[in-house]
Amino acid sequence: MYDFARGPFPRTRPRRQRRHEWSRRLVAESTLTPSDLIWPIFVHPGTGAQAIESLPGVERLGTDKIVDAAKRARDLGIPAIAVFPATPAELKTADAAEATNPDNLVCQTVRQIKAAVGDTLGIICDVALDPYSSHGHDGIVRDGDVVNDETVGILARQAVVQADAGCDIIAPSDMMDGRVGAIRDALESAGHINVQIMSYAAKYASAFYGPFREAVGSKGNLGGASKKTYQQSPGQADEALHEVALDLAEGADSVMVKPGMPYLDIVTKVKQTFGVPTFVYQVSGEYAMLSAAGQLGWLNRRDVALESLLGFKRAGADGILTYFAPEAAQWLGE
Numbered sequence: 483m484y485d486f487a488r489g490p491f492p493r494t495r496p497r498r499q500r501r502h503e504w505s506r507r508l509v510a511e512s513t514l515t516p517s518d519l520i521w522p523i524f525v526h527p528g529t530g531a532q533a534i535e536s537l538p539g540v541e542r543l544g545t546d547k548i549v550d551a552a553k554r555a556r557d558l559g560i561p562a563i564a565v566f567p568a569t570p571a572e573l574k575t576a577d578a579a580e581a582t583n584p585d586n587l588v589c590q591t592v593r594q595i596k597a598a599v600g601d602t603l604g605i606i607c608d609v610a611l612d613p614y615s616s617h618g619h620d621g622i623v624r625d626g627d628v629v630n631d632e633t634v635g636i637l638a639r640q641a642v643v644q645a646d647a648g649c650d651i652i653a654p655s656d657m658m659d660g661r662v663g664a665i666r667d668a669l670e671s672a673g674h675i676n677v678q679i680m681s682y683a684a685k686y687a688s689a690f691y692g693p694f695r696e697a698v699g700s701k702g703n704l705g706g707a708s709k710k711t712y713q714q715s716p717g718q719a720d721e722a723l724h725e726v727a728l729d730l731a732e733g734a735d736s737v738m739v740k741p742g743m744p745y746l747d748i749v750t751k752v753k754q755t756f757g758v759p760t761f762v763y764q765v766s767g768e769y770a771m772l773s774a775a776g777q778l779g780w781l782n783r784r785d786v787a788l789e790s791l792l793g794f795k796r797a798g799a800d801g802i803l804t805y806f807a808p809e810a811a812q813w814l815g816e
């Protein structure tokens with residue numbers, strides 16, 4: 483029928499299905515649940531909680547706080563946490579020896595959490611030297627170069643001490659070539675055949691990591707130096723697929739893209755190309771940006787956080803590392 487006063491009636495009206503909340507739910511293509519979230523937690527060797535100025539709402543947790551945080555994660559339905567240490571300055575050295583100390587802060591924390599929650603919560607540990615090195619780089623520096631193969635040998639030992647402590651998922655974030663294969667071999671040789679590897683396969687040399695470096699105290703160590711000789715340049719997409727292919731061939735169980743929001747196209751490409759568990763890290767700068775706008779009243783914290791997380795799911799991510807994890811899980815449960 484044609485109404486000459488009003489023009490043609492659209493036969494297809496996408497708005498029909500948007501009219502009611504039940505209908506929007508019924509046609510929803512992507513959903514977000516607490517099971518999609520991984521909570522990165524900062525730990526320090528003392529007691530009490532320390533604020534992190536550039537990450538409002540995020541704290542470094544002392545030894546008396548960490549078990550409660552782990553239980554909170556579990557009770558909120560968050561499947562796994564990632565533990566990051568703020569290593570005291572006096573333990574940082576050029577050779578990052580503390581990284582392979584079986585009694586370092588991360589290993590102690592993992593043992594403490596596992597003793598309390600067992601296998602009801604997964605624990606992820608980063609493998610990289612930056613929280614332990616006096617120069618702030620992820621690897622060993624020789625003549626100004628971050629040397630690959632020598633670093634890989636240390637990373638493999640770091641992975642084994644973390645697995646010995648009870649870590650469930652080893653997450654190499656260093657971007658050295660060949661480290662996934664070396665870590666896999668080292669884990670197998672040490673009997674850790676069921677310890678997973680979640681590889682930071684496509685990690686970009688990004689300006690969004692600033693607040694994290696404040697949180698683990700590596701900012702001053704790094705000074706103005708960049709990580710561009712090992713992390714990917716922001717314009718690279720094919721190279722990300724190459725990196726993912728290499729890490730899968732070397733034995734990674736899952737892969738990660740990092741940062742998140744500026745790299746959603748990479749998440750989609752990785753998921754569509756490989757069809758493997760694909761994670762994305764909504765990094766500290768992304769959290770800081772959304773939090774700051776929320777504090778200023780320019781954006782609604784809850785709404786932008788949940789929208790950004792759902793966006794990662796729509797892009798193809800199977801899970802998201804995010805500092806919003808406990809808050810988001812709580813919002814999702816309301």
Ligand SMILES: NCC(=O)CCC(=O)O
Pocket residue numbers: 608655690691692693694695764765766767
């Ligand atoms: N390896 C973990 C990180 O580097 C996190 C970066 C961030 O949240 O900015």
Ligand SMILES: [Mg+2]
Pocket residue numbers: 657658659660683725728729
């Ligand atoms: Mg690589």
